[in-house]
Amino acid sequence: MFSFRAIGRVRSPYKATAEIPKGLGTKHPAEGVLDISPEFEAGLLDIEGFSHLFVIWVFDRSEGFELTGTPPSDNRPHGVFATRSPRRPNPIGLTVVELLRREGTQLYVRGVDMLDGTPIVDIKPYLSSVPQESLRRGWLADAEARKTNTK
Amino acid sequence: MFSFRAIGRVRSPYKATAEIPKGLGTKHPAEGVLDISPEFEAGLLDIEGFSHLFVIWVFDRSEGFELTGTPPSDNRPHGVFATRSPRRPNPIGLTVVELLRREGTQLYVRGVDMLDGTPIVDIKPYLSSVPQESLRRGWLADAEARKTNTK
Numbered sequence: 001m002f003s004f005r006a007i008g009r010v011r012s013p014y015k016a017t018a019e020i021p022k023g024l025g026t027k028h029p030a031e032g033v034l035d036i037s038p039e040f041e042a043g044l045l046d047i048e049g050f051s052h053l054f055v056i057w058v059f060d061r062s063e064g065f066e067l068t069g070t071p072p073s074d075n076r077p078h079g080v081f082a083t084r085s086p087r088r089p090n091p092i093g094l095t096v097v098e099l100l101r102r103e104g105t106q107l108y109v110r111g112v113d114m115l116d117g118t119p120i121v122d123i124k125p126y127l128s129s130v131p132q133e134s135l136r137r138g139w140l141a142d143a144e145a146r147k148t149n150t151k
Numbered sequence: 152m153f154s155f156r157a158i159g160r161v162r163s164p165y166k167a168t169a170e171i172p173k174g175l176g177t178k179h180p181a182e183g184v185l186d187i188s189p190e191f192e193a194g195l196l197d198i199e200g201f202s203h204l205f206v207i208w209v210f211d212r213s214e215g216f217e218l219t220g221t222p223p224s225d226n227r228p229h230g231v232f233a234t235r236s237p238r239r240p241n242p243i244g245l246t247v248v249e250l251l252r253r254e255g256t257q258l259y260v261r262g263v264d265m266l267d268g269t270p271i272v273d274i275k276p277y278l279s280s281v282p283q284e285s286l287r288r289g290w291l292a293d294a295e296a297r298k299t300n301t302k
Contacts, residue, residue, distance in 0.1 A: 001154045001155065001156050002154065002155050002156070002157075002209050002211075002270070002272065003152045003153065003154050003155075004152065004153050004154075004155065004241040004243065005152050005153070005240070005241065006153075007240050007241065036232075040218065040232075040240060042218035042219055042230060043218040043219070043230045043231040043232045043240070044230045044232055044233070045218075045219055045228070045229055045230030045233065046229045046230055046233045046289055046290045047230055047232055047233040047289070048289075049233070049287065049288070049289020049290055049292075049293075050233065050287060050288060050289040051281075051285065051286055051287035051288075052281050052285075052286060054245060056207065056243055056245065058153050060153075067191065067193035067194040067196075068193055068194070068196055077196070078196055078197045079193060079194045079195045079196030079197055079198055080194040081187075081191075081194045081195055081198055081273075081274040081275065081276075082195070082196065082197045082198040082200070082201065082276055083276070084275060084276070084278075088273060089156070089158050089191060089194070089273075090155040090156065090158065090272045090273050092155065092207055092272060092273045094205060094207065094245070094273075094275055096281060119153070121153065121241045121243060122232075122239060122240075122241050122243045122245075123232040124232065124234075124235060124245055125232075125233055125234070125235070125288070125289065125291070126281060126286065127235075127286075127288060127291060128283070128286070129280035129281050129282065129283050129286065130202075130203050130247060130277060130280050131280065131283075132279070132280050132282075134202065134203075135202055135203060135277065135278075135279070135280065136200065136201060136202035136203075137200070137201060137202075137276070137278060138197055138198070138199070138200020138201045138276065139197045139200055140276070140278060141200075142200075
């Protein structure tokens with residue numbers, strides 16, 4: 001077992017899971033704050049130079065897990081490691097956010113999809129992208145195609 | 152505190168940290184295997200449809216942390232959250248790999264930069280990229296520019 005502690009909390013407009021946009025084609029334009037504990041402030045040196053960050057966080061209000069489940073974006077079940085379900089063997093979340101500005105230990109960001117108060121366990125710089133034309137998106141692309149065909 | 156367990160291990164050609172390519176412009180073409188524990192096999196359903204995966208793992212051979220440090224790609228110190236240093240408050244690693252094929256609980260991948268035996272705590276599908284032209288890469292871009300100018 002590996003034990004991790006919160007290095008800070010997310011300040012988000014979402015107070016309940018039902019408020020978070022879900023499903024096909026969802027955008028996450030919501031702004032929020034990564035509120036880092038003062039003891040870790042030195043670790044933020046030069047972070048403002050990056051436009052995007054990976055935020056690794058904990059689904060602290062999720063209980064238990066299912067190895068397969070039907071996500072909001074489809075009507076067929078898929079393996080949990082092929083989805084972003086919160087009900088995972090280790091309830092770890094990963095979000096890419098755009099860094100708007102830093103004020104001390106507060107990172108103002110766009111793209112939050114976490115609940116208010118969510119514990120953050122790590123932040124990393126987003127350094128490069130897989131070119132969009134190289135990506136295959138499996139069941140999600142299939143679900144999108146079925147939705148388009150039935151319109 | 153949050154406790155996580157390994158859902159599997161990385162099989163990698165790297166037996167020691169010194170063997171892992173580091174520094175500016177490093178590519179990670181190494182192939183390896185994400186060897187998932189049989190109890191989690193059902194969670195891999197449909198994962199083969201995705202070309203790329205996020206692997207979240209633990210720097211299990213890293214000890215302690217430093218809030219600032221000088222990465223191999225620069226000669227100036229930066230905050231740990233602006234780098235990919237293994238010596239982090241929570242020693243969590245994140246790697247994007249290309250999924251080559253699946254054989255049962257073994258995911259054959261390209262792009263490993265982990266040591267052999269590294270514990271995996273989560274796998275997620277890579278669904279979309281930030282367009283390269285939207286990325287700012289802070290101190291890393293500065294270090295690259297300095298290197299180019301002194302050539």
